[in-house]
């Protein structure tokens with residue numbers, strides 16, 4: 085979760101979500117009917133499939149999934165969506181009791197900041213039967229409900245109809261798009277364009293110009309981050325072309341200003357015929373509202389508006405619209421967007437006839453969201469990145485969320501895109517000295533665990549070092565970026581880097597230690613130590629790859645620092661030994677391991693970045709984070725009392741509701757049974773997790789998508805695999821579908837997984853007795869693997885070919901890994917790199 089969970093919010097939201105799911109009036113039933121029909125057709129005619137038809141963009145738009153269902157291309161900087169009132173960080177939510185503020189071109193998907201992110205440059209179509217002066221333009225005045233059960237969207241297309249029967253549609257390119265509005269017959273189209281309001285209410289000055297001859301409105305200004313220091317501002321610009329190449333004629337136009345509260349709607353100030361607004365930041369607080377108001381001549385039913393966006397300048401915003409949309413029709417842009425989506429989604433092929441339709445829909449919807457972010461803002465840079473020659477991505481939000489499953493999934497099929505994002509991380513080191521943990525709205529955002537970017541770029545190096553140079557990545561520079569994070573203490577570690585000076589001195593991040601050279605919020609010492617140690621392990625792997633012998637020694641040692649926050653005396657529910665934060669004199673600071681878990685009796689406890697988060701773990705409990713040493717689980721098993729106790733403890737973890745499925749540190753717990761040589765229990769737990777918490781409805785995500793983090797853990801679960809980030813090891817769990825092929829166009833290879841003895845009855849929460857689902861053997865290109873629990877990326881995803889996973893119902897016969905457990909550092913695992 086990258087959300088700043090504010091104390092009371094958690095309980096309030098829990099109750100609200102139950103109420104909302106009863107209402108459930110969105111999206112249009114047409115959406116699911118269309119998807120189901122497409123899946124049925126694909127079963128009959130698998131040669132001619134449009135992969136966008138299997139995607140349900142509304143999954144995660146209820147129940148605080150914070151997914152943006154708006155029109156976007158893969159990694160699009162523009163994501164057109166409406167913005168709604170209430171808790172709607174991505175703009176849109178299904179809740180029909182919320183009202184629409186307008187349609188806007190920029191959003192992030194799956195981030196849970198309290199007020200939202202972007203939502204600038206909203207346009208709202210209006211009916212003003214009494215004329216220009218009576219139009220309701222201010223935010224609260226113009227709000228309208230939607231027409232229930234009419235929301236429609238698919239990859240590249242978004243539509244919503246207001247309760248006054250105005251239909252709004254949008255489609256997009258990377259930095260521009262088209263909006264189409266259909267007005268009820270016999271009405272004059274009016275529009276207001278909002279200069280100041282964004283979702284986080286962060287306006288810090290801007291200006292607007294109307295050019296009535298050209299039919300163009302340009303605007304731009306400064307706004308603040310949705311998840312970072314309020315002291316920083318980013319610039320953004322928009323260019324609205326109103327005439328549809330001369331097919332539409334403007335009538336009235338003007339600008340307006342208004343206050344947020346206290347006045348009636350007719351008390352805003354409108355200037356008919358005025359063309360210019362130039363507003364500085366409103367220092368007394370809140371948002372000084374302002375914008376443009378215009379109408380069209382006649383009573384045209386349909387209005388097309390072209391929008392360009394830029395983070396560089398007004399001129400570039402207009403140039404982007406001209407270059408990317410030009411005079412293309414709405415349908416042209418939808419088709420181009422769908423073609424781009426098909427190129428991404430077809431990287432994974434399945435057997436439609438043999439796959440449970442819900443699995444097909446969950447899989448392609450998850451893949452869709454894994455290609456939705458981060459936002460490609462190459463050539464749209466500002467601040468430290470002005471005119472960079474590197475690729476540039478906005479909304480790395482946050483690396484702590486995405487390193488675990490998002491980038492390892494990308495490594496299976498998309499080395500080109502992965503390399504571009506790695507290039508962008510390295511450029512951040514070159515320009516700012518450290519890589520970002522969280523970049524939100526082009527600004528440095530809050531650091532969550534440490535420098536998780538190390539694991540991301542480390543994963544790239546481990547999987548593609550042979551192609552790195554061709555892909556534009558210099559491995560020595562990549563390594564230098566990791567070393568900077570690992571060795572150089574930034575002056576302020578809330579926004580980048582790690583508190584490495586005291587971490588190196590003590591072997592853990594000490595609580596209440598004197599640090600005379602840097603500042604940051606002195607919280608989360610337990611989880612920061614655990615994450616820092618894993619980041620050090622990622623450095624160690626790349627050091628091994630590049631033959632940095634001394635560094636291998638140093639970082640191997642630091643990889644074990646997770647042990648230094650292990651307090652063997654702490655007991656909870658009869659289990660002994662938990663991670664705890666620790667004073668610099670070595671004494672542990674006790675907090676109850678249940679604190680900040682879903683079963684915490686105090687649901688108002690501060691568990692996130694707040695200064696009174698005393699438990700020592702970020703958005704997690706000690707019960708949860710104590711399992712976090714993915715590189716050295718064998719030792720953790722020992723610390724927890726050996727295989728039997730470890731298994732009992734995991735069972736209890738799930739049974740007692742300490743598992744927090746929507747939280748990234750919990751991602752690896754369902755498969756942890758593998759490390760106690762009990763892989764069939766991982767299979768059961770993953771099935772239980774998928775069917776308890778995920779489905780194809782808008783509420784089908786257990787919390788924030790976290791920029792595709794949840795999408796990609798689900799994708800891995802369905803594929804029956806699980807990655808160890810920063811390494812080439814992949815664990816074998818058990819696929820939810822009988823066959824799939826992953827294409828890696830760059831390497832020119834395809835890998836087909838076939839599940840021998842696949843039983844469709846296994847695709848449910850509890851696998852019934854007698855149903856095959858437990859892995860008996862793994863055969864890679866004809867050779868049976870020694871272990872049925874893990875294989876190496878190099879033997880499978882860099883070679884291509886055929887992998888056969890044979891499953892059985894005889895659980896007891898196969899409840900061990902065979903010749904080898906998944907790797908652990910302290911038992912000689914990860915000793916060589918490929």
Ligand SMILES: *[C@@H]1O[C@H](CO)[C@@H](O)[C@H](O)[C@H]1NC(C)=O
Pocket residue numbers: 107109180181229230231232247
């Ligand atoms: C939509 O449904 C909600 C919940 O049932 C209801 O409160 C609202 O009035 C409906 N909106 C319209 C425009 O009918």
Ligand SMILES: *[C@@H]1O[C@H](CO)[C@@H](O)[C@H](O)[C@H]1NC(C)=O
Pocket residue numbers: 269
């Ligand atoms: C609006 O009027 C036109 C012509 O009078 C007609 O063709 C069209 O179907 C009408 N549209 C609606 C939504 O009623």
Ligand SMILES: *[C@@H]1O[C@H](CO)[C@@H](O)[C@H](O)[C@H]1NC(C)=O
Pocket residue numbers: 291362363364
């Ligand atoms: C807006 O006003 C400021 C001074 O208040 C001026 O410096 C700036 O150039 C103006 N900007 C525009 C776009 O007119």
Ligand SMILES: *[C@@H]1O[C@H](CO)[C@@H](O)[C@H](O)[C@H]1NC(C)=O
Pocket residue numbers: 470471
């Ligand atoms: C970036 O490039 C533009 C266009 O070449 C130039 O006008 C601008 O001065 C450059 N900015 C910086 C900070 O170098």
Ligand SMILES: *[C@@H]1O[C@H](CO)[C@@H](O)[C@H](O)[C@H]1NC(C)=O
Pocket residue numbers: 158159460462501504
């Ligand atoms: C990002 O945009 C640049 C510039 O258009 C393009 O070259 C690159 O392929 C894009 N990358 C992704 C991942 O979308």
Ligand SMILES: *[C@@H]1O[C@H](CO)[C@@H](O)[C@H](O)[C@H]1NC(C)=O
Pocket residue numbers: 629630631
């Ligand atoms: C590291 O050493 C190995 C074995 O000596 C060698 O094969 C490899 O090319 C070296 N790698 C680098 C990056 O120097």
Ligand SMILES: *[C@@H]1O[C@H](CO)[C@@H](O)[C@H](O)[C@H]1NC(C)=O
Pocket residue numbers: 641642644
């Ligand atoms: C790490 O290095 C320190 C200092 O040299 C040493 O005391 C410690 O035993 C080492 N830890 C491991 C696990 O090797």
Ligand SMILES: *[C@@H]1O[C@H](CO)[C@@H](O)[C@H](O)[C@H]1NC(C)=O
Pocket residue numbers: 667669670671
């Ligand atoms: C370590 O410091 C803490 C906090 O000042 C104190 O409570 C504890 O007794 C100290 N431990 C030792 C061994 O001195």
Ligand SMILES: *[C@@H]1O[C@H](CO)[C@@H](O)[C@H](O)[C@H]1NC(C)=O
Pocket residue numbers: 721722725726727760761
């Ligand atoms: C757990 O079981 C595995 C496989 O039988 C064994 O190698 C390992 O030593 C056991 N671990 C502990 C801590 O007993």
Ligand SMILES: *[C@@H]1O[C@H](CO)[C@@H](O)[C@H](O)[C@H]1NC(C)=O
Pocket residue numbers: 735736739740
């Ligand atoms: C789960 O908890 C319930 C009661 O809380 C208990 O009856 C049951 O035995 C537990 N199951 C496991 C597997 O621990």
Ligand SMILES: *[C@@H]1O[C@H](CO)[C@@H](O)[C@H](O)[C@H]1NC(C)=O
Pocket residue numbers: 440442779780781
């Ligand atoms: C498919 O998903 C829908 C919506 O969550 C659910 O009602 C249905 O039971 C699921 N079907 C299967 C076979 O799991």
